Amino acid sequence: MRTELLHRDMSLLRRDMILHWRVMVPSILFYAAFQGWIVREINNPTLWLVFICVYMTFLTVIPINVDDKAGTYAWSCTLPVTRADLVRGRYVTAWALLALMLTLSIALAALMPGSKLTAGTVLNPDGLLLVLGIATFLLAPLIPFTLKFGMMGVMLMLVFFQVLAAALFVFAKATGTRDAVEGGVAAPFRVIIAGVTALHDYLPYLVFLVVVLAALALVNALSYRFALAIFRRKEL
Amino acid sequence: MNRMNNALDIEGVCKRYEGFTLHDVSLQLPRGYIMGLIGPNGAGKTTLIKLMLNLIRRDGGAIRMFGLDNLEDEAEVKSRIGFVPDEPRYHPDASLSELASSVAPFYANWDDDRFRHLAGEFELPLKKRFKKLSHGMKTKFALAMALSHGAELVLLDEPTTGLDPVFRRRLLDMLAGLLQDERVSVLFSSHITADLERAADFVTFLKDGRLVFSSPMDQVAENWGVVKGGQEMLDAEAHAFLQGVRVRRHGFEGLTSRIDEARRRFGNGFVIERASLEDIMVLFGKEGSNHED
Numbered sequence: 001m002r003t004e005l006l007h008r009d010m011s012l013l014r015r016d017m018i019l020h021w022r023v024m025v026p027s028i029l030f031y032a033a034f035q036g037w038i039v040r041e042i043n044n045p046t047l048w049l050v051f052i053c054v055y056m057t058f059l060t061v062i063p064i065n066v067d068d069k070a071g072t073y074a075w076s077c078t079l080p081v082t083r084a085d086l087v088r089g090r091y092v093t094a095w096a097l098l099a100l101m102l103t104l105s106i107a108l109a110a111l112m113p114g115s116k117l118t119a120g121t122v123l124n125p126d127g128l129l130l131v132l133g134i135a136t137f138l139l140a141p142l143i144p145f146t147l148k149f150g151m152m153g154v155m156l157m158l159v160f161f162q163v164l165a166a167a168l169f170v171f172a173k174a175t176g177t178r179d180a181v182e183g184g185v186a187a188p189f190r191v192i193i194a195g196v197t198a199l200h201d202y203l204p205y206l207v208f209l210v211v212v213l214a215a216l217a218l219v220n221a222l223s224y225r226f227a228l229a230i231f232r233r234k235e236l
Numbered sequence: 237m238n239r240m241n242n243a244l245d246i247e248g249v250c251k252r253y254e255g256f257t258l259h260d261v262s263l264q265l266p267r268g269y270i271m272g273l274i275g276p277n278g279a280g281k282t283t284l285i286k287l288m289l290n291l292i293r294r295d296g297g298a299i300r301m302f303g304l305d306n307l308e309d310e311a312e313v314k315s316r317i318g319f320v321p322d323e324p325r326y327h328p329d330a331s332l333s334e335l336a337s338s339v340a341p342f343y344a345n346w347d348d349d350r351f352r353h354l355a356g357e358f359e360l361p362l363k364k365r366f367k368k369l370s371h372g373m374k375t376k377f378a379l380a381m382a383l384s385h386g387a388e389l390v391l392l393d394e395p396t397t398g399l400d401p402v403f404r405r406r407l408l409d410m411l412a413g414l415l416q417d418e419r420v421s422v423l424f425s426s427h428i429t430a431d432l433e434r435a436a437d438f439v440t441f442l443k444d445g446r447l448v449f450s451s452p453m454d455q456v457a458e459n460w461g462v463v464k465g466g467q468e469m470l471d472a473e474a475h476a477f478l479q480g481v482r483v484r485r486h487g488f489e490g491l492t493s494r495i496d497e498a499r500r501r502f503g504n505g506f507v508i509e510r511a512s513l514e515d516i517m518v519l520f521g522k523e524g525s526n527h528e529d
Contacts, residue, residue, distance in 0.1 A: 008311075008342075015338040019327045071325045078289050079342050080315035236291040 012089030068150035140223035243421035249297030272432030275442035318382030328367035343385035351384035429513035461495030480519035491519035
């Protein structure tokens with residue numbers, strides 16, 4: 001059974017690569033060119049990691065958007081796979097693309113002449129954990145959201161957040177409450193960072209790693225369950 | 237009846253949409269036969285095929301293929317089905333060979349030589365992108381894919397729409413040829429009834445989401461007839477007997493599923509002929525008649 005599932009996952013990944021390379025290769029090349037420039041400009045490793053995670057994560061949902069736009073889900077659902085296989089395949093493809101782009105980013109950071117960063121920025125347990133954490137928290141809502149609302153939904157979501165941020169900025173400036181507004185927006189992130197830092201400080205490092213990885217696996221599993229519930233309801 | 241011998245066994249399937257309901261459809265297709273699924277546009281043919289493939293969720297009933305439940309054994313069932321949609325939608329920028337290569341690993345019995353042979357026979361340009369094909373070529377490509385993995389049940393949803401008459405005939409011959417392998421069955425939806433009269437062993441007729449009949453073709457040919465006569469001959473009794481009536485300036489034509497009884501009931505002056513599938517499709521239900529029991 002496990003071998004069969006693995007075979008289906010690999011077949012779906014291969015299928016995504018064959019069907020989407022024409023869109024993915026230019027996108028990744030553009031990403032690489034941009035990275036080539038940015039590793040010469042940024043000298044803050046954490047900022048760089050956060051930046052590449054956000055960029056990479058949005059690239060990973062390109063196959064979902066292409067399928068949605070072309071209306072090919074119905075065809076996918078006629079293949080000898082279940083809807084659960086198809087949703088799992090989306091996660092496998094997203095994480096495979098993420099791994100590919102991360103490798104590219106590290107290589108550029110290490111090899112680009114004039115780079116202010118090193119491969120060691122990421123290639124250490126804390127750096128990798130940070131990448132995994134940010135990517136998980138971005139992908140977890142993004143994949144179900146994209147499956148549900150498609151490309152237009154992602155665009156509208158980005159516009160919504162931009163408008164919200166602008167409105168908050170205007171509101172904060174008009175009412176002289178900039179500190180309170182900034183504090184409110186940052187509060188959830190500060191809580192998470194404080195929690196992880198506390199675990200990092202008080203637990204043996206190996207236990208800390210296991211706990212954080214388990215938490216990230218749980219977030220991914222919940223996201224998958226949610227995406228599956230959405231996709232199972234989809235009528236094609 | 238041993239249900240394992242049926243390629244397809246549909247029992248009381250329902251699907252409700254706003255403005256349309258597929259009511260309680262049941263049918264059986266034994267292995268090794270062709271079934272034609274007929275009905276006017278909006279009758280529920282595509283809905284029924286989508287339910288078989290779990291592209292839409294059913295609201296009731298059961299669908300079994302090769303004795304397996306189409307939901308519980310979804311992957312196994314689909315590995316044994318070839319499907320040609322009414323409007324093939326694959327990745328528009330992918331080439332035909334890329335599309336075929338992308339699905340091959342999913343099928344244990346994928347036969348690349350057969351695919352290339354069919355592609356050659358259908359004159360499919362394998363390097364060409366899917367979006368560059370005409371509708372007819374897209375259908376031919378879908379057909380080549382559906383016939384390249386040893387499918388035991390081939391589902392075709394309006395496949396002849398958009399095909400030239402020469403290829404339409406070729407397609408029907410090909411489907412008949414498939415049946416030389418006695419495991420293979422075909423469900424073929426079409427409103428071009430001449431195609432089905434040529435090829436089908438069974439016929440299922442849907443209208444307004446209801447099953448009118450699902451019978452062997454020879455039974456349909458034996459039992460259904462068209463009664464023709466002058467307008468003045470169409471009395472209330474005749475009207476009640478007929479399952480559809482079309483009144484024209486110079487007379488009427490009415491449909492019956494009891495041609496022998498019609499011959500006894502209607503005397504001189506009436507013309508009674510065997511009904512073609514087109515007659516049945518056109519006349520059935522006209523002027524509020526009743527369904528076949």
